Amino acid sequence: MLRMLTASFLLITGLLVTGDAIKTPTFTPQAMESDGTQEAVSARVDEHSPSTVIHRADAGYLKLHFDSLHLQPGAYLTVSDSSGSQARTIRGSGPQWAVSVEGDTAIIALHNGSGSATVDTLFRGYSAQEMQERAVTNICGTDQSQEIACFKATFPAEFEHSAAVAQARITFKDPADGKTKIAACTAFRIGATNRMLTNNHCLSPSTWISGDILFNYQCATCTGTELSPGTTVAVDQILTTDAGLDFTLFTVTDFVATAQYGWLNVDPSTPVKGGQIYIPQHPGGGTKKLAVLTEGDGICTVNTVYTGDMIGYECDTRKGTSGSPVVSRQSHKVIALHFAGSTEGPCMNIGTDMSVIWPKIKDYMG
Structure with a gap:
């Protein structure tokens, strides 16, 4: 063959x-x-502003890239959907992609301590209708x-x-x-x-x-x-x-x-x-x-x-x-x-x- x-x-x-x-x-x-489509974004969380919301209308899912991640011992991040039912936990340091969350909203939150994280890129997943049109x-x-x-x-x-x-x-x-x-x-x-x-x-x-x-x-x-x-x-x-x-x-x-x-x-x-x-x-x-x-x-x-x-x-x-x-x-x-x-x-x-x-x-x- x-x-x-x-x-x-x-x-x-x-x-x-x-x-x-x-x-x-x-x-x-x-x-x-x-x-989906990729775009540049600018979002940050730290001990002074421990949460932020990213929303993209009609997105099938959102996947975030952290270009900077500095967390103190015991601290961690979550990336969740609007209901909080999909909480993706992030620990450690250094650039990384978070596991995607379904839907059009991603909530980034800092927990249990100090540190900072910035997002420079997101992937907006196509909606179900967009996916069918492209399949x-x-x-x-x-x-x-x-x-x-x-x-x-x-x-x-x-x-x-x-x-x-x-x-x-x-x-x-x-x-x-x-x-x-x-x-x-x-x-x-x-x-x-x-x-x-x-x-x-x-x-x-x-x-x-x-x-x-x-x-x-x-x-x-x-x-x-x-x-x-x-x-x-x-x-x-x-x-x-x-x-x-x-x-x-x-x-x-x-x-x-x-x-x-x-x-x-x-x-x-x-x-x-x-x-x-x-x-x-x-x-x-x-x-x-x-x-x-x-x-x-x-x-x-x-x-x-x-x-x-x-x-x-x-x-x-x-x-x-x-x-x-x-x-x-x-x-x-x-x-x-x-x-x-x-x-x-x-x-x-x-x-x-x-x-x-x-x-x-x-x-x-x-």
Whole structure:
């Protein structure tokens, strides 16, 4: 299988055999290259003015960069949303990115002592509507993916296993222009220990600055907009990565807080054509959706097993689904790592077989 780097993204070329014809479809990765806008700001807290508020109308989230942080022993900062329910704690000194808070307001507060902190940059996450307008889709027919809550009664096992899947917001420096950006992708817990998997084109050690991992980022009901209570942790360490197979295995901070969401196991055998599958995902940098149905209420299946290391399927995906697990409905184990959608030829989405990824990561699984 030939994998080629073209411009600033990875193009994948494979051979698809259909009867006597051989087609060479082209695929493009499905990370959202940026899910917000960056701007310079000037905000400060200290013992004389221990709190300040930053507001950006219609923001999906706010992520702050502290260019100066000097806290005395025992002192700490919190960055929280307007309700105070999302309190991100910051300690220590030196420049750093805070974990993002959902919504259009960030409250910075100094606690338990003296010190000072200044913010020089913020990232305003796009609203849900803006994200949908920017999301490139790879839909086969009409979009059959829906909010995960819509499948709680009809596909209860798929709903339960999808809890291990999270949204990934990766802050990175774009080598093309040197600018700091945030990519929206998907990631998932793999195994019982502190291990998560996503794509290399989402989380690469050569460009990664920081990353937020949002568990249970989903609508509480099928037709509502209220979010379920969730947990946000940060990317801690990259354990191993492979640009060719397009995977990155990493750990997170505060791993104990993620235990409630369970994990997915791996099936390291070669996938079988016709096997039923589903894909929990965070398309467009938004709430969790599930792709399990195809046109006519059929079930997603493995349509093609490519020679080498990839499979093709018609489960609907969009930009932002890069890093999603392709899960067997029979075993509820991960059989492939989704990374791309077709840009020409037959309507097909594509993932890398876990049969070729597993030998690369098994020694890191703890």
